[in-house]
Amino acid sequence: MLDDASPSAPQAVTTALPAASHRLQPLLHDLVSTVLAPTVALSGGDGQIRPAGVQGLFHADSRALSQATLTIGGREPEAVGHAPRGPGGSRFVALARWLGDPVLDPTVRIERVRQVKPGGMAERVEIVSSATVPVAATVTLELGCDFAPIEVVKSGGDTVEAEAERTAPGEISWSSDGVRVTVTGEGARAESAGHARTAFLSWPVELAPRGRVTLSWKVEVHDPGAVVTAPARAAEWAPGAGEPRIAAADHRLSRLFERSLDDLRSLRLAETAAPGDAFLGAGVPWFLTLFGRDSIWAARMLLPLGTELAMGTLRVLARRQGTRIDAGSGEAPGKIMHELRRHEFAVEGSGLRLPAAYYGTIDATPLWIGLLHDAWRWGAPTEEVAALLPCLRAALGWLGEHADPDGDGFVEYLDTGGRGLANQGWKDSGDALRFHDGRQARPPIALVEVQGYAHQAARQGADLLEAFGRPGAARWREYAAGLAERFRVRFWTDGPLGRFPALALDRDKRPVDALTSNIGHLLGTGLLTGAEEAAVADLLVAPEMAGGFGLRTMSAEAGGFNPLSYHCGSIWAHDTAIVVAGLARAGFAGHAATLAEGLLAAGETFGYRLPELFGGDDRAALGRPVAYPAACRPQAWSAAAAVTLVHAALGLYPDVPVGRVLLRPLAGAPLGPVSVRGLRIAGAEVGAAVDREGEVVVTGLPAGISTERAAREVS
Incomplete structure (x- = not known):
């Protein structure tokens, strides 16, 4: 989400600048944010x-x-x-x-x-x-x-x-x-x-x-020139009737959930020209605007609270979906944009000049497809989903025609314009991609998690096309199968803790062999076999990765590790929560609980307002996480992480089109008893509760939707 021009996005520059010309990004960690977007x-x-x-x-x-x-x-x-x-x-x-x-x-x-x-x-x-x-x-x-x-x-x-x-x-x-x-x-x-x-x-x-x-x-x-404004309607989960209510034996989970809902309400935005469609601004203060990846992930994490935000986010981004090739903005037909500003975003002395509508992101397009699919499964109105099918086809078209410029079969990026982001995945700082020995990888880059997103998007896109009677489903299932086969051959590498998927392939198609949190995003994408998921799960909770208050972005044993670097050793709340969700759905309850406990402890330290990121120091170092001084706070996907933790504990996985809710709560209830009122499935207010033994009860499901208990394969 951050650009390459600040201490939050470090550059590969080692020459010291004269003190008079060395500009420093202002610190945020000790300031009080009071926000109602914009x-x-x-x-x-x-x-x-x-x-x-x-x-x-x-x-x-x-x-x-x-x-x-x-x-x-x-x-x-x-x-x-x-x-x-x-x-x-x-x-x-x-x-x-x-x-x-x-x-x-x-x-x-x-x-x-x-x-x-x-x-x-x-x-x-x-x-x-x-x-x-x-x-x-x-x-x-x-x-x-x-x-x-x-x-x-x-x-x-x-x-x-x-x-x-x-x-x-x-x-x-x-x-x-x-x-x-x-x-x-x-x-x-x-x-x-x-x-x-x-x-x-x-x-x-x-x-x-x-x-x-x-x-x-x-x-x-x-301010008549503002491109963002307050939404015209209150959120589904606004205070009042149907407001989500939680009761948890672990008071930290309750307080984090409640504070996070307040922050999420305060971050809701709309385009000035279309105030009826809400989305979440990425974070305060640097990114209180539309960010494709961030707004999508936050809406996806909030699906247990309703589909309205997801559908608004999808429509806002669909209206700005790419239609032409433009190296300067990164636009391409079918591509989903990265960020929206009122004017060019140019940072003095950095060479970075982003146009007001910038498309330099490799993952927002497959993530957009995933959000549309998941909103459909959670019960978004059929006619609203159908209205976005032309945009779905365009997004799949980008995946098949523009996402692999060198034709090696992997989704990759390169800033051909020279003034945009050098790295275009969620770890977009200039030095984020490193080999185990600390050397930096050079673009074009094929990121590991993006291959998982693309694989999942192809399969989910096929499901949507087939369900709505559109042609092309077979092509995208073949695409996914081929990508999985190529991935298994090219990405797996050896490290001190065993075999694991590399962070990326660099310009020479070498595996970038640092062990990172990125591999946790593969869980649930279908790109890994069950045995491969188990190997990844074990690596993610090893002390080198989970020795802090959550999941480190990079192993503490890697040559590039720095607990206060932006992407090479820090801990991001959303990253940890996404991996918790993947572990929980795959049945790795103990692994999920280990990472969730770290976030809960961090939340207590930060007054239950989780920042964008914080230091990846060992727990024993200070007994509390170290603040990353330029982190956004509040931040959309960090606040949404609280909802993801609650959802993982409850284990509700709806498939409204087939009339089923799969139940897979965390085995043994490692987060303790939890009950929530005000969840939404197919627009109906639903309650769910997990007891001390890990048994879940769901109430209020709409007619025609039943529950089914999933087998517990792993604990």
Whole structure:
């Protein structure tokens, strides 16, 4: 998901840059995100938005406020705590110990209650005194706006504050290129500094003994050029009737699930031109927009909560499906796009220049096919699935005609335009693909997991074509069979822990022999035999891979391993969850539980808001995971990982077209008893519960759909 131009996507450059020219990506790990897409506030833990780094109020890839710092009596309050308040909400608590009674206990408390909405933010500042004497002070809010594009902020580039204008009593505005930001303070005095780059709202405040006062201010963003907006409809799993409810013996699973649902609600987006189709923005703050791979995976992981998000995501991407060959954008007929921006995404000094609609992804197209198939199995409306069959045929056409440019029988990528992403799988940083000895692989690259996605997509595409009476199913089943045969010959390699599928084939068709998490994505794709799946499962839970808080992206024994590298030793929540799901469905309950336990422990450490990724250090090193400092948080597929863990524990696998739900809960209930209300199958609200022995009971299934218990082959 990340580009090649930041510390999050390292380059193969070893020459040190002069300090003056070495731009650093701002750190995120200690900031508080308050988001209701497409708008997000990033502040310190004290609620202050300071003119530094990535702090600010952002809307649709642009910074609307670069500063909002509060003082009382000329001093900043001293922070003592903060907490989330549901989607788009945060509360910050601070003290003004220099005011009030001269005693050890603080007697003046400030609470800053923040509520972000699409296109704006409102704050309520509550000042409460428990002092025995009157308190008088001036509360001042210092404001700034720089309209900085997100890619400039991300690369640590220079920004310039815009000129402020007092437009009405208590009102300040900034304007640039059709975008207007307006801040209004109720009952406040508005003023600007002499250079008109900084503006102020101020309120004189007087509190009687044990008194309180509430101040309020808000910001509105008028941005007609934004390409994303809030969806027109609430989610199927929105609060209210049918909202998913969980009860679990392991409180970590319950809390992770509940917090993740709030984050997922806050990340919902739609295209400005088509607000009826929702999808999930990839992550805050760098990627709060449409990302093919990320939006698809997140929607796929959320299918137990309903198919509406999946169908919206499919339609949004189908409308932008490729129709021509374009080396600059990576577009090709039938190809699904990678990311959408309001303008070219160019990062200073990197050479990276991505067009607003960029197609540089090798996996989004087969994953799109997989999402359509899985949504159909979960009971998406037949007419909605049928309407996308022409796009399915186009996507299969890309797989057969454009995905293998050198004709060796494998799906591969190469950035022929020279200004796009060098690596185009989910591990898309510049140094992600390494041999066991640490050497970097050179493109064109055929990734291991992409062969699994392609194999599964061909078979699933065939199932859809056949079910809807369309021709071509036999061709794609033959394609899948041939790919599996070639894969078995070319990809398997030897390593210290035994034979395993290589990470990739490089430009010389050599197996890239590092042991990585990528091979876990093969589980359930049909590319492996049962014995091969068992071998892969054992490798994934070996200490070298699972010694941290989840699944490492690369074995700790590999030459390129670094626990805080972006893709060569860190742990990604979604990656771990995808592998947990594959292990669970294949019957490897113990293996799945080992990885799931790591994520639950990490979730507890991160306040049940799993970041995009975190360090892959051994558990014994610090007893808690190390933050990756530039990770998005919240992030769509990391939040969706909580739903995947619950789904794996319950083991419900619907096939609505044939009227069946296969039941395969984790044997022995290693995650403890779990019950959930508000799951959805074929649009009906369903409940499911697993007891201490691992037996599952399902209630509320629609008429004509029955359950069938799967044989337990492995534990």
